[in-house]
Amino acid sequence: MKKRWIVGCMALIALTLHAQDAVDAGSAAGDADARKAAAVKLMNLMNMDDMFDESMNSYNQWAQQQLASSMADADPEDVEKAMEAINQSFAKSREYFAWDKLSPMFTEIYIDVFTADELQGLINFYESDIGQSFLKKQPQLMEATMGKMQGIMQEMMMDLQDDMQKLMEETKAEAVAPPAMGEDDPAAMAPAGE
DSSP states (O other): OHHHHHHHHHHHHHHHHHHHHHHHHHHHHHHHHHHHHHHHHHHHHTTHHHHHHHHHHHHHHHHHHHHHHHTTTSOHHHHHHHHHHHHHHHHHHHHHTOHHHHHHHHHHHHHHHSOHHHHHHHHHHHHSHHHHHHHHTHHHHHHHHHHHHHHHHHHHHHHHHHHHHHHHHHHHHHHHSOOOOOTTOHHHHSOTTO
């Protein structure tokens, strides 16, 4: 009788543990589903698809402006061909970076990075008046940032061009200069008759 009681208790403990594991697994799956739903809701509140499109369009406009300013003295046909190449490149980029293709990746990232509480806190923020104001001002922030970055990029490009010019001049000078015969050169140390 005592043995049956012990076996029964052990079976009851095993069933309880197994049931708890099943509840935990179900809870984890439910938590994952809830976090996925929260991540999708957050990205929708943030208008990620529109923001993504706007940033792609801004980049394309910036690239066209950079090309136009760098080819100001070029033949108009060459400028037109270069613009066409940029537009084709941009169209190809859009195929790879379309929001409907990237959305699942961003959802997974948000699920991996944020806890359920953090996602809910962000949702609460973006549903608030201040959060909505922040979102509405994103284009202004991006435009101001691009404007400031453009000046930095132009300065950097000029600096890089100077560096490249110096490097090319040094390379030319080294190619034209005769090799120096130094003390370590075996040909310079050998007697003339050998």
